[in-house]
Amino acid sequence: MAKILIIGGGAAGMAAAVFLGEKKHQVHVFEKNEKLGKKLFITGKGRCNITNTCDDETFFKSVVTNSKFLYSAFYGYSNQDVVSFFESLGLAVKEERGGRIFPVSDHSSDVIRVLEKRMKELDVKVHLKSEVKAVLTEETESGEFKIQGVRLQNGVEILGDKVVVATGGFSYQATGSTGDGYTFAKETGHTVTQLRPALVPIVTKEEYVTQMQGLALKNIRFTVKDGKKILYDDFGELLFTHFGISGPLVLTASSYIGKKLEKKELQGYIDLKAALTEEQLDARLLREFEAGINRQFKNVITGMFPAKLYPVILELGGILPEKKVNEITRKERQDFIYLVKHFPVTLVELRPFREAIITQGGVKVKEINPKTMESKLVKGLYFIGEVLDLDAVTGGFNLQIAWSTAKAAAEFIEE
Numbered sequence: 001m002a003k004i005l006i007i008g009g010g011a012a013g014m015a016a017a018v019f020l021g022e023k024k025h026q027v028h029v030f031e032k033n034e035k036l037g038k039k040l041f042i043t044g045k046g047r048c049n050i051t052n053t054c055d056d057e058t059f060f061k062s063v064v065t066n067s068k069f070l071y072s073a074f075y076g077y078s079n080q081d082v083v084s085f086f087e088s089l090g091l092a093v094k095e096e097r098g099g100r101i102f103p104v105s106d107h108s109s110d111v112i113r114v115l116e117k118r119m120k121e122l123d124v125k126v127h128l129k130s131e132v133k134a135v136l137t138e139e140t141e142s143g144e145f146k147i148q149g150v151r152l153q154n155g156v157e158i159l160g161d162k163v164v165v166a167t168g169g170f171s172y173q174a175t176g177s178t179g180d181g182y183t184f185a186k187e188t189g190h191t192v193t194q195l196r197p198a199l200v201p202i203v204t205k206e207e208y209v210t211q212m213q214g215l216a217l218k219n220i221r222f223t224v225k226d227g228k229k230i231l232y233d234d235f236g237e238l239l240f241t242h243f244g245i246s247g248p249l250v251l252t253a254s255s256y257i258g259k260k261l262e263k264k265e266l267q268g269y270i271d272l273k274a275a276l277t278e279e280q281l282d283a284r285l286l287r288e289f290e291a292g293i294n295r296q297f298k299n300v301i302t303g304m305f306p307a308k309l310y311p312v313i314l315e316l317g318g319i320l321p322e323k324k325v326n327e328i329t330r331k332e333r334q335d336f337i338y339l340v341k342h343f344p345v346t347l348v349e350l351r352p353f354r355e356a357i358i359t360q361g362g363v364k365v366k367e368i369n370p371k372t373m374e375s376k377l378v379k380g381l382y383f384i385g386e387v388l389d390l391d392a393v394t395g396g397f398n399l400q401i402a403w404s405t406a407k408a409a410a411e412f413i414e415e
Helices: 011-021 038-046 056-062 067-076 079-088 108-121 180-187 207-211 248-261 278-291 310-316 330-341 397-412
Strands: 003-007 026-030 063-065 093-096 100-103 125-127 132-139 145-152 157-159 162-165 196-198 202-204 216-226 229-240 244-246 266-271 343-350 358-360 381-383
Touching (some): 003 145, 011 026, 011 038, 011 397, 056 067, 063 067, 079 100, 145 162, 207 244, 216 248, 248 343
Parallel strands (some): 003 162
Antiparallel strands (some): 145 157, 202 244, 202 343, 216 229, 266 343
């Protein structure tokens, strides 16, 4: 029986504690907050999107960074395994649109509750308000490094056979995610790749965007380009805010374009009528024109757009609002259709870490054994979950990474 010290009582840390406790190890969890699962509590808008039932190919496509590193961990502990695990703990789950799995109760607190209950049954020792300040290592006679234990903020040193770092990233800093794991990684000789917020809203340049604050658009297409190169393109929902744009499409886009956006502004386009081709939209416009042949342009198109969007479309449309529709030229109509299908937003920068769902970047995966999550540099030191340079889009994929990496570490920690 090994004595294992887990730093961090979030999703990955709690799961690892359960998996290790079931193997009869002596497990200690050190959490600097006053309770476990603080970030887990607010994920999925407080509902906790546990995983996604998609096929393997879709899962790996949904992992933005270093998906190949996850092959062994995911095949060793898949999304189906996660569903079975939580059901075995007494948590009733349900599947929603896009394969997303939630607790039937819609309460993330129930996910935390069943994990805590199982940890208690397995006699896992939980140390709350116990901040770890350093990971202790020693050099062996052969010149290699191995784990000794941890040092707490109060100076107390606790020795252990293995240390599992499950500290999360930089996102949701109000929950205590202050990047401690990256410090532990660097101090023990590991490389930490560049960190940036991911699954985060985007700041835009145009004043007209902020005029539409609060407007949510459904069934639109959002495309981001760098010159002619398409960096992101998908269909779904988008929200205008006081600083720019947010919503599911934008959050996902941020994970793919963040690196480029650090260097320069990018051009985004919103297809406001994604269900119609340009020809179909033209036919619709002509029908509206015929029905109000002597009316002014501004009065004919009112029903085609939401109230907050309508004045902006009029302003950018290139057609004088008072112009009679029977005087509008074919070119003016075509230009207007192009605007509706390519509504422009200039993307300036990502919003800060405090608004990000996850962190992009982390402990370099080349320095970690993908089968066991053990460091290749320090024997007995493991990194799991968001602290690693792994991230995925929304939909339960990031929590799946936490569960799979926790299981991989637990599976291969022997006495």
